[in-house]
Amino acid sequence: MAITDVTVFGAGIFGMSVAYACLKRGANVTLCDPNGPGTGASGGLVGALAPHVPELWNNKKQFQLESLLMAQEFWDDIEQASGLPSGYKRSGRLQPLASARLVELAHERTVKAVDLWQGKADWRVLDENPHPGWGPASPTGFWVYDTLSARMSPRMAGPALAAAFQARGGKITTTAPEKGVCVWATGIAGLIKMSKVFSHEVGNGVKGQSALLGHDARDLPQVFSDGVHIIPHADGNVAVGSTSERYYDDPNTTDQQLEDVLERAYEICPALRTAPVLERWAGLRPRASTRSPMLGAWPNRAGHFIANGGFKIGFGMAPKVGEVMADLVLENRDTIPEGFRVEDNL
Numbered sequence: 001m002a003i004t005d006v007t008v009f010g011a012g013i014f015g016m017s018v019a020y021a022c023l024k025r026g027a028n029v030t031l032c033d034p035n036g037p038g039t040g041a042s043g044g045l046v047g048a049l050a051p052h053v054p055e056l057w058n059n060k061k062q063f064q065l066e067s068l069l070m071a072q073e074f075w076d077d078i079e080q081a082s083g084l085p086s087g088y089k090r091s092g093r094l095q096p097l098a099s100a101r102l103v104e105l106a107h108e109r110t111v112k113a114v115d116l117w118q119g120k121a122d123w124r125v126l127d128e129n130p131h132p133g134w135g136p137a138s139p140t141g142f143w144v145y146d147t148l149s150a151r152m153s154p155r156m157a158g159p160a161l162a163a164a165f166q167a168r169g170g171k172i173t174t175t176a177p178e179k180g181v182c183v184w185a186t187g188i189a190g191l192i193k194m195s196k197v198f199s200h201e202v203g204n205g206v207k208g209q210s211a212l213l214g215h216d217a218r219d220l221p222q223v224f225s226d227g228v229h230i231i232p233h234a235d236g237n238v239a240v241g242s243t244s245e246r247y248y249d250d251p252n253t254t255d256q257q258l259e260d261v262l263e264r265a266y267e268i269c270p271a272l273r274t275a276p277v278l279e280r281w282a283g284l285r286p287r288a289s290t291r292s293p294m295l296g297a298w299p300n301r302a303g304h305f306i307a308n309g310g311f312k313i314g315f316g317m318a319p320k321v322g323e324v325m326a327d328l329v330l331e332n333r334d335t336i337p338e339g340f341r342v343e344d345n346l
């Protein structure tokens, strides 16, 4: 079989995952990013790989489930090929249940998860915090602990993925001609460009601010409470996020809104209050107008493809995005679910 030349533009988590999947299937792949790998949204701090609730099932939830279930093998392979840690661990997630209604709903979801998560993970209702001292307190005395949630550290996983790609023979450049098949995984810049090309807003950026604290909780589950993600990383730091801002003055600066998120995090996990803040970070999430990933062929532009719209769950979706894009680009097999297509955003 002839070797296909693939050029992937954009070395965020989507571009790198597509490039890596194509490379593993035998293509000759160049990954091009003028700013270098992991410099867009994928260079952030948080890295929660957390599922949607197991109910009202749809394509998005099924796709995300499959991607989350692929993640262990995906990151193991990358660690092996690169010799670098990704920080991946399926360490679970703890959420306090704030009302009697939520406790009731959580019990219903326990039953639904058995079927929807195919026995591969559970949604457990606990009447005791298994990690007292790691918060969060629960007003009802009940918590949900799910065994599907995982974490990865963007600052470890991105370099590991770039190194694995190169170790397997992929090329990373800052400029490249549009050679062979071209995949555009250019995040927010791509959404802006496509909005011009299609004379219609196909998506926009949603700003997020987050912080990294020096506190070693690496073996503990992530916490989600009061809209705040608290993610213990493998390197002995804890990420806290995030704001969600449709309107902003500067996409890359942090402000009082992040301090408010931090204050909520301290209330949820008091152990964090004395931890040093090592970094404050802000960036734009690439949000397609459907809020779902935007994947597929570029309309009326033969040989060009789009992988964008990771929005708030790009890291969790990336393993599966890489595979469905490789199916399409290299094998002309369309395995992209409805609702995730480029046309859905036009």
Ligand SMILES: Cc1cc2nc3c(=O)[nH]c(=O)nc-3n(C[C@H](O)[C@H](O)[C@H](O)COP(=O)(O)OP(=O)(O)OC[C@H]3O[C@@H](n4cnc5c(N)ncnc54)[C@H](O)[C@@H]3O)c2cc1C
Pocket (backbone or CB within 6 Å): 009, 010, 011, 012, 013, 014, 015, 032, 033, 034, 035, 036, 037, 038, 039, 040, 041, 042, 043, 044, 045, 046, 047, 048, 049, 185, 186, 187, 188, 189, 190, 207, 208, 209, 210, 229, 241, 242, 243, 282, 283, 284, 285, 286, 307, 308, 309, 310, 311, 312, 313, 314, 315, 316, 317
């Ligand atoms: C604060 C915050 C917290 C988040 N938390 C999580 C989380 O916990 N879990 C999760 O799953 N997701 C999270 N996300 C979302 C996640 O970061 C994104 O969905 C994901 O990083 C998007 O990846 P991407 O590769 O599409 O885009 P990006 O990472 O933005 O990459 C796009 C790349 O394209 C490059 N580029 C632009 N133009 C060109 C061009 N013409 N040619 C070549 N390259 C170009 C850019 O330099 C950039 O490197 C968070 C996002 C934010 C902002």
